[in-house]
Amino acid sequence: DQQVKQNSPSLSVQEGRISILNCDYTNSMFDYFLWYKKYPAEGPTFLISISSIKDKNEDGRFTVFLNKSAKHLSLHIVPSQPGDSAVYFCAASGLTDSWGKLQFGAGTQVVVTP
Amino acid sequence: GAGVSQSPRYKVAKRGQDVALRCDPISGHVSLFWYQQALGQGPEFLTYFQNEAQLDKSGLPSDRFFAERPEGSVSTLKIQRTQQEDSAVYLCASTKGGKETQYFGPGTRLLVL
Numbered sequence: 001d002q003q004v005k006q007n008s009p010s011l012s013v014q015e016g017r018i019s020i021l022n023c024d025y026t027n028s029m030f031d032y033f034l035w036y037k038k039y040p041a042e043g044p045t046f047l048i049s050i051s052s053i054k055d056k057n058e059d060g061r062f063t064v065f066l067n068k069s070a071k072h073l074s075l076h077i078v079p080s081q082p083g084d085s086a087v088y089f090c091a092a093s094g095l096t097d098s099w100g101k102l103q104f105g106a107g108t109q110v111v112v113t114p
Numbered sequence: 115g116a117g118v119s120q121s122p123r124y125k126v127a128k129r130g131q132d133v134a135l136r137c138d139p140i141s142g143h144v145s146l147f148w149y150q151q152a153l154g155q156g157p158e159f160l161t162y163f164q165n166e167a168q169l170d171k172s173g174l175p176s177d178r179f180f181a182e183r184p185e186g187s188v189s190t191l192k193i194q195r196t197q198q199e200d201s202a203v204y205l206c207a208s209t210k211g212g213k214e215t216q217y218f219g220p221g222t223r224l225l226v227l
Contacts, residue, residue: 032213034215041220043218044157046215089157101159102159103159107155107156
């Protein structure tokens with residue numbers, strides 16, 4: 001059963017505009033959420049994370065929002081740049097999982113056009 | 115290099131052949147994870163090591179899959195009698211320990227013919 005879902009397989013956005021990526025989860029025991037970025041033929045690269053005690057975390061152009069009641073998180077990229085074109089994965093880790101095993105969504109392919 | 119490295123980067127195997135995939139974690143990282151990523155999907159957890167101890171192998175899909183980390187650094191994922199459904203990218207990640215950020219290697223792309 002897929003406990004982390006990214007329902008948009010792809011997103012196209014114009015350079016300079018905002019990219020919004022969404023992620024839903026079903027397991028209420030998840031307490032730590034991460035976003036990874038992946039270029040072709042490379043491993044996922046950590047982007048930003050958020051603990052369940054927060055509802056927002058910001059790092060430069062990247063902001064992650066967490067809505068626990070809706071079991072939903074989103075990643076905002078402002079402004080989008082051509083180098084942001086990649087696959088973005090949402091991942092979650094459980095409260096009962098002391099060593100941080102991650103469950104991933106299927107990913108969203110982002111294309112930033114000039 | 116300071117990152118996680120994996121070898122080989124690409125492996126083609128005939129069905130029924132045994133394969134061994136290697137992971138070199140970041141120096142000093144206690145925790146090591148293996149994930150399997152099928153085409154068009156996100157990575158799926160296979161197994162976890164804390165130093166040389168394999169603490170979680172709940173994600174290994176069958177008894178054909180075996181992982182080890184005998185000295186608490188380099189790890190090897192072995193797949194015996196490979197099947198076509200084993201074709202995937204195998205990712206290794208390491209952390210300092212606990213629920214720290216996982217740093218991934220580039221992966222090994224396995225194709226079973």
